[in-house]
Amino acid sequence: MDRAGWNTPALLIDEQRFERNLARLNRRLARLGAPLRPHLKTVKNVELARRMLAGHPGGATVSTLAEADHFFAAGIDDLLYAVGIAPGKLEAAARRIADGVHLTLILDHPDAARAVAGAAQRLDTNFRVLLEVDADGHRAGFRPDDPVLLESARILANGGATPAGVMVHAGGSYACRDRECLVRMAQRERDGAVAAAGALRAAGFEAPVVSVGSTPTAMFAQDLTGVTEVRAGVYAFMDLVMAGLGVCELDDIAVSVLTEVIGHRREHGQVLVDAGWMSLSRDRGTADQAIDRGYGVVCDETGQVLSPEVIVSATNQEHGILARRDGESLKLHDFPIGRRLRILPNHACATAGQFEHLWLADPEGRPVRKLERCRGW
Amino acid sequence: MDRAGWNTPALLIDEQRFERNLARLNRRLARLGAPLRPHLKTVKNVELARRMLAGHPGGATVSTLAEADHFFAAGIDDLLYAVGIAPGKLEAAARRIADGVHLTLILDHPDAARAVAGAAQRLDTNFRVLLEVDADGHRAGFRPDDPVLLESARILANGGATPAGVMVHAGGSYACRDRECLVRMAQRERDGAVAAAGALRAAGFEAPVVSVGSTPTAMFAQDLTGVTEVRAGVYAFMDLVMAGLGVCELDDIAVSVLTEVIGHRREHGQVLVDAGWMSLSRDRGTADQAIDRGYGVVCDETGQVLSPEVIVSATNQEHGILARRDGESLKLHDFPIGRRLRILPNHACATAGQFEHLWLADPEGRPVRKLERCRGW
Numbered sequence: 001m002d003r004a005g006w007n008t009p010a011l012l013i014d015e016q017r018f019e020r021n022l023a024r025l026n027r028r029l030a031r032l033g034a035p036l037r038p039h040l041k042t043v044k045n046v047e048l049a050r051r052m053l054a055g056h057p058g059g060a061t062v063s064t065l066a067e068a069d070h071f072f073a074a075g076i077d078d079l080l081y082a083v084g085i086a087p088g089k090l091e092a093a094a095r096r097i098a099d100g101v102h103l104t105l106i107l108d109h110p111d112a113a114r115a116v117a118g119a120a121q122r123l124d125t126n127f128r129v130l131l132e133v134d135a136d137g138h139r140a141g142f143r144p145d146d147p148v149l150l151e152s153a154r155i156l157a158n159g160g161a162t163p164a165g166v167m168v169h170a171g172g173s174y175a176c177r178d179r180e181c182l183v184r185m186a187q188r189e190r191d192g193a194v195a196a197a198g199a200l201r202a203a204g205f206e207a208p209v210v211s212v213g214s215t216p217t218a219m220f221a222q223d224l225t226g227v228t229e230v231r232a233g234v235y236a237f238m239d240l241v242m243a244g245l246g247v248c249e250l251d252d253i254a255v256s257v258l259t260e261v262i263g264h265r266r267e268h269g270q271v272l273v274d275a276g277w278m279s280l281s282r283d284r285g286t287a288d289q290a291i292d293r294g295y296g297v298v299c300d301e302t303g304q305v306l307s308p309e310v311i312v313s314a315t316n317q318e319h320g321i322l323a324r325r326d327g328e329s330l331k332l333h334d335f336p337i338g339r340r341l342r343i344l345p346n347h348a349c350a351t352a353g354q355f356e357h358l359w360l361a362d363p364e365g366r367p368v369r370k371l372e373r374c375r376g377w
Numbered sequence: 378m379d380r381a382g383w384n385t386p387a388l389l390i391d392e393q394r395f396e397r398n399l400a401r402l403n404r405r406l407a408r409l410g411a412p413l414r415p416h417l418k419t420v421k422n423v424e425l426a427r428r429m430l431a432g433h434p435g436g437a438t439v440s441t442l443a444e445a446d447h448f449f450a451a452g453i454d455d456l457l458y459a460v461g462i463a464p465g466k467l468e469a470a471a472r473r474i475a476d477g478v479h480l481t482l483i484l485d486h487p488d489a490a491r492a493v494a495g496a497a498q499r500l501d502t503n504f505r506v507l508l509e510v511d512a513d514g515h516r517a518g519f520r521p522d523d524p525v526l527l528e529s530a531r532i533l534a535n536g537g538a539t540p541a542g543v544m545v546h547a548g549g550s551y552a553c554r555d556r557e558c559l560v561r562m563a564q565r566e567r568d569g570a571v572a573a574a575g576a577l578r579a580a581g582f583e584a585p586v587v588s589v590g591s592t593p594t595a596m597f598a599q600d601l602t603g604v605t606e607v608r609a610g611v612y613a614f615m616d617l618v619m620a621g622l623g624v625c626e627l628d629d630i631a632v633s634v635l636t637e638v639i640g641h642r643r644e645h646g647q648v649l650v651d652a653g654w655m656s657l658s659r660d661r662g663t664a665d666q667a668i669d670r671g672y673g674v675v676c677d678e679t680g681q682v683l684s685p686e687v688i689v690s691a692t693n694q695e696h697g698i699l700a701r702r703d704g705e706s707l708k709l710h711d712f713p714i715g716r717r718l719r720i721l722p723n724h725a726c727a728t729a730g731q732f733e734h735l736w737l738a739d740p741e742g743r744p745v746r747k748l749e750r751c752r753g754w
Contacts, residue, residue, distance in 0.1 A: 007442070007754050008463060041694060063655075063695045065384070083695045084639035086385060086651045087715035109640050111714040139696060140640050140649055171693065262461035263486050263517050272517055274463045278440075278730055279754070282659035316548065317418060317726055318440045318460045319516060337488040338464035349694055353655055354730075356753050375752075376733050377384050377656070 006367040009279035010258040011355040012342065013048070014303060016363070017254035018236060022052060025218060025235045034224040037061050037080060037211065039233030042349045044374040045358060046074040052236055059102065061231045065092055068101060070374035078102040080211070082167065082231065084132060084140055087115035094125040104209075106167055108132040108141045113152040117159020127161040130209055131200070135192030136172035136185060144196040150203050157205070165209030166200065168193040169231070173216040176245060177290070186217035194226040219247050237348035240297060244289035250297065250305055255352060256342040257296070258359075258367065259320065261335050269329020270313070271322040275343055277315040283350035291325075296343040296351075298322055302365040303342055312343055383744040386656035387635040388732040389719065390425070391680060393740070394631035395613060399429060402595060402612045411601040414438050414457060414588065416610030419726045421751040422735060423451040429613055436479070438608045442469055445478060447751035455479040457588070459544065459608065461509060461517055464492035471502040481586075483544055485509040485518045490529040494536020504538040507586055508577070512569030513549035513562060521573040527580050534582070542586030543577065545570040546608070550593040553622060554667070563594035571603040596624050614725035617674060621666035627674065627682055632729060633719040634673070635736075635744065636697065638712050646706020647690070648699040652720055654692040660727035668702075673720040673728075675699055679742040680719055689720055 029036050038052040041063035049071060053060060059078025062068050068079050077100060085093065085105040096103050105127055107113055116127050131149055134141030142149040153163040170189035176182045189212045200207035212224070213231030224230065237255040238248040257279050263272035277295070286293040295312035299305050310330065313323035320343070324330060335341075342365060345351035352358065356375055359367030406413050415429040418440035426448060430437060436455025439445050445456050454477060462470065462482040473480050482504055484490055493504050508526055511518030519526040530540040547566035553559045566589045577584040589601070590608030601607065614632040615625040634656050640649035654672070663670040672689035676682050687707065690700035697720070701707060712718075719742060722728035729735065733752055736744030 007469065008465060009754060083651060084649060086637040086639050088385060088637050088717070092384065107640075109714050112640065115715060139693060139698070140642070260463040260465050262463050263484075263489065265517070272461060274460060277660070277727065282661070282727060283654070284659070284661075316516060317730075321516070337486050338492060340465070350654065350659060353694075377386060 005370060006359055008258055008260045008340070009275040010367055011352060011358045012256050012258050012361040012365065012367060013237070013358050014254045015360050017252060018048070019051070021236055021238055021252060021254060025232060026055060028219065029230055032221060032224045034227050034230045037229040037231050038236070039082070039231050040067055040071060042233035042237055042352060044070070044352065045371050046071065047371055048236065049076060058229050061233070064377050065089060065096065066376045067374050068096060068103065072096070072101050080104045080130070082106055084108055085112060085116065087112065090115065090119035091123065093127070094119065094123040097125055097127070104128045104130060104164060106130045106132045107152070110148055110152045110155055113155040116161050117155050120159050120161040128164045129156055129161055130165050130167040130211060131163060131196065133166045133168045133192050133196040135168045135188045136170045138171035141168065142196070144192045144199065149196060149199060153200055153203070153205050163200065163205055163207070165207040165211065166193050166196040167211040170214055170217050173214050174241065174245070176216065179220065179246060182216050182220035182245065183222060186221035187223065189217050190221065190224055190227055197226070215242060216245055216247050234348050237352065239348040240293045240344055240346045241285040241289070244286050244291060250308070250344065253344045255348050256299060256303060256344050257351060259341050259343060261337055261339045261341065263337070264332050264335070265321065266332065269332065271330055271332065271335040273320045273322060273341060274318060275312070275320045276318040278317050279354050280312065280315060280320065280343060280345055281347065281350035281354050283345070283347040285346040293346060295320065296345050299342040299344060301340045301342060382747060383736055385635055385637045385717070386652040387744055388729060388735045389633050389635050389738040389742065389744060390614070390735050391631045392737050394629060395425070396428070398613055398615055398629060398631060402609060403432060405596065406607055409598060409601045411604050411607045414606040414608050415613070416459070416608050417444060417448060419610035419614055419729060421447070421729065422748050423448065424748055425613065426453060435606050438610070441754050442466060442473065443753045444751050445473055445480065449473070449478050457481045457507070459483055461485055462489060462493065464489065467492065467496035468500065470504065471496065471500040474502055474504070481505045481507060481541060483507045483509045484529070487525055487529045487532055490532040493538050494532050497536050497538040505541045506533055506538055507542050507544040507588060508540060508573065510543045510545045510569050510573040512545045512565045513547045515548035518545065519573070521569045521576065526573060527576065530577055530580070530582050540577065540582055540584070542584040542588065543570050543573040544588040547591055547594050550591050551618065551622070553593065556597065556623060559593050559597035559622065560599060563598035564600065566594050567598065567601055567604055574603070592619060593622055593624050611725050614729065616725040617670045617721055617723045618662040618666070621663050621668060627685070627721065630721045632725050633676060633680060633721050634728060635717060635719050638714055638716045638718065640714070641709050641712070642698065643709065646709065648707055648709065648712040650697045650699060650718065651695060652689070652697045653695040655694050656731050657689065657692060657697065657720060657722055658724065658727035658731050660722070660724040662723040670723060672697065673722050676719040676721060678717045678719060
């Protein structure tokens with residue numbers, strides 16, 4: 001590696017924007033009276049996680065057991081593992097609980113509840129479980145009024161596990177096109193969670209936890225009555241998908257990939273850089289939005305957008321091609337070989353997920369401090 | 378982690394298929410009289426690299442300086458770094474050369490040649506450089522008859538660097554739809570390289586290296602007269618894009634992601650697994666082929682394709698959704714919660730790139746030996 005240990009491509013985090021993003025959601029949730037359980041799958045770093053957790057005593061959310069280990073080793077011990085538990089991971093989960101992790105699992109199928117109940121007895125472990133509820137048909141979850149929800153809670157309780165409440169993720173909010181849709185999705189997420197918790201309580205379960213969230217719904221919720229925690233992760237970095245949804249502006253995006261010009265495609269008026277899909281990821285989350293940003297928006301080295309028209313239009317493993325969205329030629333003399341640029345990514349989690357390290361950047365965009373990220377499963 | 382240290386999702390390599398794939402390309406190239414310089418960006422692992430290099434004394438190809446370090450540490454010291462050199466990486470490259478790496482760079486712009494010549498003098502390093510030539514308008518490279526090619530060679534030579542020949546990558550071959558196109562692309566790649574080397578030689582340069590390659594062209598070349606080395610990487614693992622091109626069959630694909638069923642989408646006849654885009658990658662390389670395979674084809678735990686119709690139709694970070702391509706419902710009782718499956722990926726490099734480790738699998742598909750992969754830049 002070069003210079004102070006960095007090299008291109010590098011993952012940069014603009015600290016000022018990061019802190020501003022945290023403050024914004026914190027203010028919103030304080031107003032709504034709902035605590036945050038930040039999702040750490042976006043940052044995957046202990047120092048940034050601690051900043052997200054500041055003022056929120058309710059623990060964090062993770063997407064892998066590797067993240068659980070990473071953050072538990074740093075003293076973050078209250079962790080919701082928010083992916084439907086695979087029966088093959090129950091022994092590993094029991095070991096974490098024995099080690100002192102206050103681990104909560106989720107599931108949405110009675111057979112998964114049977115697997116947890118069986119493992120609870122076999123491994124003598126009191127698994128704490130949230131029942132995943134579907135409010136928008138996006139991915140997973142019981143319908144709030146599905147009798148199988150109650151059946152699964154009973155299977156857990158009878159097996160010596162603890163059905164501790166419900167969780168909803170309105171991932172469908174990512175497909176919204178306007179503010180009204182986001183407000184409606186947030187309401188639906190809250191209503192589904194509260195209804196399902198109500199059904200559990202009516203059936204005699206305590207169900208203390210009513211967990212909702214996604215960055216778009218967290219940013220647009222108008223009423224969180226009955227919700228005990230809100231999960232969000234992308235809000236810390238923001239990205240082009242969030243900007244396309246109207247959840248943030250381009251200059252709120254705290255995450256970018258530092259790259260360098262390595263060539264010109266003269267006859268196409270295009271520029272080659274050393275950031276390909278291995279660093280940017282293959283995520284094309286803006287492809288279905290009103291403005292397709294290709295693989296990202298190009299900024300100068302300090303993080304100023306050159307023009308919203310200048311994007312990464314194509315990628316190979318370690319090559320990116322810069323082009324104008326309108327098909328006009330770039331002025332190649334503005335992109336001399338060796339010029340450093342930054343790329344704002346479509347999807348913060350996907351792009352950051354390509355890196356083992358991130359760099360905190362100074363206001364001029366220079367990488368100044370290297371932080372480790374959790375990887376793997 | 379669980380069991381013998383593995384967990385889902387895990388990257389599995391079928392050793393028999395891997396060895397069969399190596400033997401196939403080796404036989405072809407032996408017949409054509411061209412040595413292989415395998416591209417290690419696909420396997421990113423020392424043991425598999427050594428098997429690819431067996432019988433080929435001409436060194437290897439890498440896509441990052443991190444790969445160069447990784448393989449040099451294991452004694453693989455003749456390395457072509459096949460991405461246009463970023464001027465900001467020349468000091469790092471010079472350090473590798475001083476350490477004993479027989480490193481070759483590439484470039485395709487006279488300003489890059491000036492940067493290399495300047496660094497050669499400043500750092501007292503004899504950089505060995507191939508001039509990248511464009512045979513198909515795919516990405517980068519001088520046109521074979523472009524006077525700037527000769528100008529760049531002169532800039533290098535005058536600056537004390539060594540223009541050692543030419544390299545061509547016919548990446549356009551990935552867009553072929555039939556055998557004739559692949560044969561034509563291979564011919565064009567060879568002809569462009571030989572023509573450019575001829576131009577250099579006519580201008581007084583020795584240009585001993587004439588390097589061509591991509592997996593599709595390596596597998597379909599009919600004549601490699603004048604070529605001194607062939608580069609290929611994907612051929613070792615193969616993938617759905619290669620199967621879609623007619624370069625291999627589904628049962629040649631040696632790479633897969635082991636996953637577990639975690640839920641059902643009952644009303645959609647779909648199945649949730651614990652392999653999302655964080656493990657499969659966001660690559661959608663089959664989207665533009667005759668058969669769109671979604672995010673991958675589903676196999677049983679031993680690697681037998683369930684049906685070419687059953688694919689991963691959508692992904693989130695740690696969730697995959699299995700569905701039938703024809704929109705019919707899956708028989709959910711065939712996918713009990715906890716069932717293990719394997720996913721054949723669209724693009725071997727992209728999917729393997731998501732993992733820090735790979736597992737060699739036994740014939741029943743059980744992960745038996747864990748190998749480290751190179752990561753980062």
